[in-house]
Amino acid sequence: MRTSSPLELHRLEVPAPRHLPFAIGTFDTIGPLSRAAFPHRHTFHEIVHVTSGTGDHVIDLHRWPITPPNLGILAAGQVHHWDRAHNVQGRVLLLEDSFLLDHPQDRALLRRLATRRPWHTPAPDAAQQITALLDEMHHEFRARGTGMASILRAYLHVLLTRTARSYDRDPRPAPPTADALGERFLSLLDHPATAAGTTVAQAAAHLGVTPGHLADAVKHATGRTPGALLRGTRILEAQRLLVGTDLTVAAIARTVGFHDPAYFCRFFRRETGTTPGAFRHDSPTVPEKHHAPRDPSIAHPANGT
Structure with a gap:
């Protein structure tokens, strides 16, 4: 059963004493x-390292x-849920965009990792490195020592870089790195409500450049045009709402x-290639049951995060 209202957007709730946008x-x-069986999305990014369990991550x-070990990387705004998941164990890393404000690359x-291939099965050597890195990050976060944020950002840089490097060994292409303008445009697509009615000319004006300059930068960063990416964002958001809600087609259109x-x-x-109604009817990713999401994004510190 799908929810009759738009998909809820969860915010990161980090416990005191340090209000670092990271957990x-x-x-x-x-x-x-962290194991929600209903479609939902976050204002924050999420990295999951699954070391045991069965089922699917949609x-x-x-x-x-x-198929453990798996590494999942989800950007803010992506919709996901766990389907028929049993005994899923491992680590979960959550961070707001502001945590990397000074690290745009x-x-x-x-x-890029989240949108190109959000689910990865690392090779044995890479899996060991990921486990070691997350062990160090978890220890650093729990110790809450001086310079914790800088150390966590450094570990995260290594984790993302090594993950991208492991893609180089895969037949599929590794995610490209966007330049500053391309990255700023792509950040607009992280907010479907903003991107929904935006034209290329409006996006260019918002970013303070000409449409031609924007087209060149985005093409260089992604291999696609701004118009194609905006259309893709609108279609993906419509598909999310068709699958995850009971909103009418007219309401989704608006x-x-x-x-x-x-x-x-x-x-x-x-x-x-299909109609909205047919897509909703034929989608294999609709969970059988929906439970109203009312849990905070992370547990109270008394539970030993």
């Missing part, structure tokens, strides 16, 4: 939402089997920036 713990200490309508790399539901249906069919 790391086990699935149990992070809290019930990320933006793509089903990824749990790492922010861009995290987004949410993603279309005043005319009929035009939205033609746009959806042109981009996907």
